[in-house]
Amino acid sequence: MKSRTLRSDIVFTFSLALALILAWYVRNVLLLIYVSALFAVVLTPVVKGIMKVRIGRWSPGRGVAILVLVVVVAGFATMFFIFALPPVARDLREFISELPTRGPQLLARIRKIPLMQRLDVNSLNTRIQDFAANFATYIFLSAKHWASKLFDIITGIVLTVYFMLEGEKAYHWMLSFFPVEMRQRLDKTLVRAEARMGQWLLGQGALMLILGTCSTIVFVALHLRYAYALGVLMGLFNIIPIAGAIITVSLALMVAAIDSWGRVLGVAIFYAIYAQLETSFLTPRIMQSRVDLPGLAIIIALMLGAALDGVRGALVAVPTAVLVAVLLDEYAVQSEPVICGPRSLSEVENLHS
Structure with a gap:
């Protein structure tokens, strides 16, 4: 019996190692x-x-x-x-x-x-x-x-x-x-994760639309070159939180620098004001209220996603963080025990007895 168990453990370990090697090659x-x-x-x-x-x-x-x-x-x-x-x-x-x-x-x-x-x-x-x-x-x-x-x-x-x-x-x-007894719990957990991830898309879409519209209006008012294209890019790239806006703002600053420093100053002032507005008002109201993730978790997820796979990793970082958060809440996070009021001496003695 022990030899059979040992052989099955060896086969499982070898299969797992082979699967990990294969996954690395087709990552x-x-x-x-x-x-x-x-x-x-x-x-x-x-x-x-x-x-x-x-x-x-x-x-x-x-x-x-x-x-x-x-x-x-x-x-x-x-x-x-x-x-x-x-x-x-x-x-x-x-x-x-x-x-x-x-x-x-x-x-x-x-x-x-x-x-x-x-x-x-x-x-x-x-x-x-x-x-x-x-x-x-x-x-x-x-x-x-x-x-x-x-x-x-x-x-x-x-x-x-x-x-x-x-x-x-x-x-x-x-x-x-998965075993039958685990299947129902996992199904409910993944359904909750799906709902929160769908809310992320709606929230991110709202942020993209707001930034794209505001950027286009400001760029047209500043008579910036290809203002409409830059405004659309600002909105589209905002699907990558933080990093997308920084990339497109840098591009807009480079375009503005070709013509005049006044336009550079106008673009910089606009994005400084908008970044403060998005961070302090729009993101808490739109994004965090939908996906229920703190700002620190979003930033860490973006850093990890960008480090793993660049723009594509940053793109899926937030919904992946939502999925991980739901799974951790269900399977890893321990709820705090209920703190009862003070017991009488007789109740304590009864418990010990």
């Missing part, structure tokens, strides 16, 4: 599957909302609702690529071609800033000219990398659609691996 594929499944869970409330729409006696089924969602997202993406990207690409080509002449002008403006007089203008000017000369070569050499990323995005979209279509079957199949 990129597993991460893509996880991200797609997570987005399917997050988008499920949207699909259910579309399914509740009634036209007479007809209401869309799950397949039609998913198709409507895909068409709407594809429509917005197409409008962005048609109307926003061509002017940006044209101006970007002109900017790169004029960079050798614009570079010294920009550096001269920078040297007028206090504490920047010691800046080595000649060295930076040489680097700017080298960058302009090598930019086309860099784009050509990185084409394969970007093609691979585009393929991952398309694959992720297809997987997300399939998870939304057949996620129920996959979910119940996963639950079948």
Whole structure:
């Protein structure tokens, strides 16, 4: 009996080690599957909302609702690529071609800033000219990398659609691996996590819409180049909390620096005010009230997600933190014992006896 138990332990340990090695080698594929499944869970409330729409006696089924969602997202993406990207690409080509002449002008403006007089203008000017000369070569050499990323995005979209279509079957199949007595508790826990993760999407969507609208209005008022494209990017990138807004604000500051320091100051003042408003009012009211996570937990989750897989990791960091928080609350966190009032001496003696 002992030898049989020992053999089964050895087989289990060997199988676990083999599975971990295999998971490490296909970690990129597993991460893509996880991200797609997570987005399917997050988008499920949207699909259910579309399914509740009634036209007479007809209401869309799950397949039609998913198709409507895909068409709407594809429509917005197409409008962005048609109307926003061509002017940006044209101006970007002109900017790169004029960079050798614009570079010294920009550096001269920078040297007028206090504490920047010691800046080595000649060295930076040489680097700017080298960058302009090598930019086309860099784009050509990185084409394969970007093609691979585009393929991952398309694959992720297809997987997300399939998870939304057949996620129920996959979910119940996963639950079948657990003992019957544990299955019901785990099911209720995951349903609670799904509800909170869906609330995250609604809250994040509201923050994206607010930032995108405010940014577009301010950029148009400042007569900033490609104001509409930058405003849309500000809203879209805000799906990555904190990091997304910092990236797009940096881009807006670079664009503003080409024309005047007044526009740079205007963009900086706008984002400083908005960051304070979002941190102190919008995020507590919209985000934390929906996902029930403290701000510190959100920041730590973003740092860990970005360290593990860059932008894609930061993108799914908050809903993953919601899932982990729900599981920990159910299985790890011990509730505090109920503190009773003082007992009489006879009750204490009875308990000891």
